[in-house]
Amino acid sequence: MQVQSSFAKHQTGTLYLVPTPIGNLDDMTFRAVATLKDVDLIAAEDTRNTKKLLNHFEIETRQISFHEHNTQQRIPELIAKLQEGTNIAQCSDAGMPSISDPGKELVVAAIAADIPVVPLPGANAGITALIASGLAPQPFTFYGFLQRKKSLQEEELAALAHHQATLIFYEAPHRLGKTLQAMITAFGADRQAVLARELTKRYEEFARGTLEELTIQAQEPRGEYVILVAPGPAEEDAAVEAANELPLREEIDQLIAKGMKPNAAIKVVAKDRGLQRQDVYAEYHEFKEDDE
Structure with a gap:
């Protein structure tokens, strides 16, 4: 299989982003294997780890290390090679490049240099x-x-x-x-x-x-x-839940202290708690009578 870039007008090389298996080697795609075979250079997070993958699929393409500790040194070098017409595949130890792995900075630099970037789908x-x-x-x-x-x-x-x-x-x-x-x-x-x-x-x-x-x-x-x-409760729901943890009388008194009339405060609390207004009214005034 010959790797074809969809960017025919470009005279540069192409940067291919190649996912690798996250555990099971059978998850390597035919296209990923073909791409690694056909490019001129593989920029690998760990050349020793990637070498095992290459050996398994009988891929002999030359590697160069590209990881979080040599990013700034490697990017100008890789961009220069791409501009000279070299096709490069970038891959991490497992999964998709750039996703909790090196890759983002190289992609940004390639785009800035008007170099085609071709992502391959794969394991994540x-x-x-x-x-x-x-x-x-x-x-x-x-x-x-x-x-x-x-x-x-x-x-x-x-x-x-x-x-x-x-x-x-x-x-x-x-x-x-x-x-x-x-x-x-x-x-x-x-x-x-x-x-x-x-x-x-x-x-x-x-x-x-x-x-x-x-x-x-x-x-x-x-x-x-x-x-x-799992998704969390909306902030307004959390506020209602917190309010519902207050004693009923205390919640009504807080609303009254903010300037709300007693009957209006009772109506709001009843609605928030899904209770009948008459029941809340009776319970609130029963508390008041006990206090007196």
């Missing part, structure tokens, strides 16, 4: 976990890895507490327990969630339940994890 751990999670598949927000510093992670999670979409995170096994505890603090122990580990591999496993239940189950975590968290 977050989407793979989402469709089998049982949580709402859309809308969803892919977040990836959280900040490691505790204070920054707390800020991130607090900002997501009322997000109206299924949340997708990645986490390493040695940090899983602390991350779940931080999520309980931010989202509440009863928020529904799913843990997916070792996707596409022999010991693939899904655990479903509340964040508290999953924390208990994740005592000896092994393998790479995807954490999926």
Whole structure:
């Protein structure tokens, strides 16, 4: 198969973004194999890891390392090669380039230099976990890895507490327990969630339940994890829920203190709580009589 660029007018090379399997080598597509064979150079996150993949599919294309620690050094070099007409495939150790992996900066530089960028579809751990999670598949927000510093992670999670979409995170096994505890603090122990580990591999496993239940189950975590968290309540719903936790009399008195007339405050509270206005009126005045 000869790799053909859809950008016929360009005299430069083409940057191909090639996904690699997240575990099961059978998930490598025919097109991905053909592309890696036909390009002139492969920019790999870890050349040793990618070499195993290349050997499995009998691909002899030359590699060059491209990872988070040499991005600034490599980008000018790779752009120069592309401008000279070299076709380059960029791939990470597993999954899609740029998704919690190197790639974004190279894509931006290629676009700025008017170099064609061709993405290939392929394996992705977050989407793979989402469709089998049982949580709402859309809308969803892919977040990836959280900040490691505790204070920054707390800020991130607090900002997501009322997000109206299924949340997708990645986490390493040695940090899983602390991350779940931080999520309980931010989202509440009863928020529904799913843990997916070792996707596409022999010991693939899904655990479903509340964040508290999953924390208990994740005592000896092994393998790479995807954490999926159900959408949170809207902020206005959370405010109503918090208000409903107040004693009925106290909630009415708070509204009166803000300038609302007693009957109007009773009407608002009755509506928010789904109660009959007459019942709330009677209960409120019964409290008042007891106080007197």
